[in-house]
Amino acid sequence: MNTTKCYCGLPNDYTNCCGKVHANINNASTAEQLMRSRYSAFVLADGNYLMKSHHSSTRPLKDKKAIVNWAKSVTWVKLEVTAKFEGNKEDDEGTVTFDAYYYEHGKLEVIHEKSAFKKENKHWTYLGLAT
Known part of the structure; x- marks a missing residue:
């Protein structure tokens, strides 16, 4: 069992937080x-x-290798959720900032993003930047 604190910033261990979603995407009940x-x-x-x-x-299927290479080339520090709109279990769409x-x-960098999420095949997916 992985008892490492989850990377997403919640006070759970990885196995009982994002690890559950990585194992089965249907475990993400919200955006x-x-x-x-x-x-x-x-x-x-x-x-x-x-x-x-x-x-x-x-x-972006063709960009998978580039995304993985970039993700490995940086040192991740933390995630802060600053806002959310809809995206609850009963919703089909939502945004998270x-x-x-x-x-x-x-150099410390930050990605500030308002992301759109949409259910597809009854589970949440990342759609892209929200407008």
Whole structure:
């Protein structure tokens, strides 16, 4: 059992948090859970999960290797969820706004993003940037 604190910032161990979603994407009951699991997948450079959790209409299949290489090249620091709209268990769409901090070439960087999520095949997926 992996008792490492989860990478997504919640006070759970990885196995009982994002690890459950990585093992079965249907375990993400909200858009925020899916988004947190994607952050953890970036930390772990899990390209297969990043592709599976991306909506089929916007999935960048050709970029998987580049995404994995980039994810491995940076040092992930933390994730902060700053806002969310809808994206609950009963919803089909939602948005999550977050800041993901990482070090690249010795400099602290941040990805500030408002992401759109949509259910596909009855589970949450990342659609892309929200408008």
